[in-house]
Amino acid sequence: MADTAADLRAAVGRARRLVVKVGSSSLTSGQGGHLDLGALTALVDVLAARRADGAQVVLVSSGAIAAGIGPLGLERRPTDLATQQAAASVGQGALVAAYQAAFSRHGLTVGQVLLTADDTTRRAHYTNARRTLERLLELGVVPIVNENDTVATHEIRFGDNDRLAALVADLVGADGLVLLTDVDALHDGPPSRAGSRRVPFVATTADLEAVTIGGTGSAVGSGGMVTKVEAAGIAGAAGIPTLLTRLPDVEDALAGADVGTVFAPAAATRASRKRWLAHATTARGTLVLDDGAVVALTQRRTSLLPAGITAVTGSFAAGDPVDLCAADGTVIARGLVTYASGELPRLLGRTTRDLARELGPAYQREVVHRDDLVVL
Structure with missing residues (x-):
């Protein structure tokens, strides 16, 4: 160039x-x-x-x-x-x-x-x-x-x-x-x-x-x-x-x-x-992550699982953009969420294996897939 x-x-x-x-x-x-x-x-x-x-x-x-x-x-x-x-x-x-x-x-x-x-x-x-x-x-x-x-x-x-x-x-x-x-x-x-x-x-x-x-x-x-x-x-x-x-x-x-x-x-x-995703969206809500999830997303570029989420704020539907934040409130990423805000609280901190066993195979999925996530 x-x-x-x-x-x-x-x-x-x-x-x-x-x-x-x-x-x-x-x-x-x-x-x-x-x-x-x-x-x-x-x-x-x-x-x-x-x-x-x-x-x-x-x-x-x-x-x-x-x-x-x-x-x-x-x-x-x-x-x-x-x-x-x-x-x-x-x-x-x-x-x-x-x-x-x-x-x-x-x-x-x-x-x-x-x-x-x-x-x-x-x-x-x-x-x-x-x-x-x-x-x-x-x-x-x-x-x-x-x-x-x-x-x-x-x-x-x-x-x-x-x-x-x-x-x-x-x-x-x-x-x-x-x-x-x-x-x-x-x-x-x-x-x-x-x-x-x-x-x-x-x-x-x-x-x-x-x-x-x-x-x-x-x-x-x-x-x-x-x-x-x-x-x-x-x-x-x-x-x-x-x-x-x-x-x-x-x-x-x-x-x-x-x-x-x-x-x-x-x-x-x-x-x-x-x-x-980084520039054209406005977040409809926020997911607060534990330290392990922050490292997994920013360094290993993984998907976000329920086990790594500690809190949910905002009202959003499945497919909406949300901000992913560290415990201190710093926005580290944005992604398209696969669950509505009303569904997430009971899933927090739990493994997908446990959720699938208790709630059915539909719950063995990422909250934000890495293909729908951008680290900011």
Whole structure:
């Protein structure tokens, strides 16, 4: 992998499979109530040119909630979940229709893909999401990905489309990730502060130690610079370079110009699905482990058995993500549990052999299988 800023910019620009994320504030009017069709069309023109050059493009687009604000007669982005879902239901149709119209001018077809975190951490759903995206790309379609805001709850949300974009880049094996926002780059302080300077290149996390990273200043977005840096880290863990810039500079950015901020990737250290489990899930509960179980999970990479669990907190169903903690509360791993929270208390500290003898062979199983567990 190239390790200089110029090489990484060139690598993103010539990516054969590119994931591009655009934020709500870049696609909507100043008040956030209506789509800015000029900005949307300008973005589509650039992406269509990349398609014409032979690249495959996946577009992760925010804007559904923001696009629904005006038609619903709302004055600002709603804060309650039910109204957000209603706005997304209205706005998502308008958003995809606008993209279809813009891409069709270039002879391209779009396909809508709506995801929740739950869809992408459970094994079968994860496989289905990847298969769908792969097939769309094979057919020459431009997938338009968004979080499924109409059904996502607080517990199963990605939380922002920056993280979703990084995870999608990992899912499809992208060669580059571009994050488009209304700020030209990462700065070493708030961009509005006098003397704040652009950070053109982030080689390692150590480069961020002197950087003050703020949240969103947008009335319509849900992310901010923090989420973009986190997304670059998620993509970097999958070996994918990330370029952060503003929408008006995307054409120059993809041509290798010195705009925005480029983040160097790290060597991939986990299987793709386990990176999803680490980054895309929110734990529904906690399992507290004894010292022996901590060693078994972290050093021997075993599955978690009932005998190693000392306490259970939270309410969860079988298949939900849970945090696995040491006795001092330190989270050491996350995994998909095979029992509901109500079933576990009577099993704690007992061997699977004893449980099978007393309760039946169905209880001779792991609480978290090692294939569904990632050490953090």
